[in-house]
Amino acid sequence: TSVAASRSVMATGDESGCVRLWDTRLMGSSTASKGMLPAGCVQQWKEHNDYVSAFETSSDGFTLLASSADCTMSIYDLRMAQQGETDKTKVVRRSDDQEDELLSLLVMKRGKKVVAGTGEGVLAVWSWGTWGDVSDRFPGHPASIDALLKVDEDTLLTGSSDGLIRVVQIHPDKLLGVLGDHDGFPIEKLYFNADKSSVGSATHDRIIRLWDARVLQE
The missing domain is CATH 2.130.10.10 (YVTN repeat-like/Quinoprotein amine dehydrogenase)
Structure with a gap:
């Protein structure tokens, strides 16, 4: 599952429940960012324990939402994430188990x-x-x-x-x-x-x- 979060940023979700942000301007780079992340990946979160089923973004592009088969939705503040905010509670929210x-x-x-x-x-x-x-x-x-x-x-x-x-x-x-x-x-x-x-x-x-x-x- 994937969605364009902005002109140069794309979000993907995989079968394990991992959400990643990719900067398309860095996709061809041979240098991985933030240590263990693959080239082009600028952020990743593992909030879900089952596959990510869908994405949506706010009209201003500042908020990313992800639904999962683990019965929850996660919400990401992309402005805080791209500014390098390290306090996870300021970047990621999660719904109650449905x-x-x-x-x-x-x-x-x-x-x-x-x-x-x-x-x-x-x-x-x-x-x-x-x-x-x-x-x-x-x-x-x-x-x-x-x-x-x-x-x-x-x-x-x-x-x-x-x-x-x-x-x-x-x-x-x-x-x-x-x-x-x-x-x-x-x-x-x-x-x-x-x-x-x-x-x-x-x-x-x-x-x-x-x-x-x-x-x-x-």
Whole structure:
């Protein structure tokens, strides 16, 4: 799992739960930074004991969020990290254990809410800056929520392991309908095309399907 944190900084998460920051300007360097880190890696944290499933960043690029199958979310202050802050408590926060795998992640409501899709089909919602327990839980999916895609600040798409793409409203929580069906094959990824007229979905059957996203504006 990876995400661009800024023009030159990229974050990656691996199967062991390690989160790393990479400076792409140093990727070709033969000199490793900070001793044991690989070339180009400027920071690493091992907050999770299971794989990192998804990343999100704040709109200003100063905060990185990572969800994990270990049932927690970690939050990183990238400004403090890049300034060389050694006090870990000023750089890293971690949510309470949700007792359910966190598999997908989105920032919603103009940065005021963070939504995670879980293994048991619940949308877990945090209020920004209150990173302990969730402020809201929206059950209703019969299977895991493996992919999330923002439509607007109030609406998102969920890709579930039951093969359905659902349209969901957040706060007030409401299931608005179904956009598409992959005939029971678990959905892994959801993406918009450039003009947001279509949604692409990828599943375990190795088929990519396109759906008319214009209906989302109706």
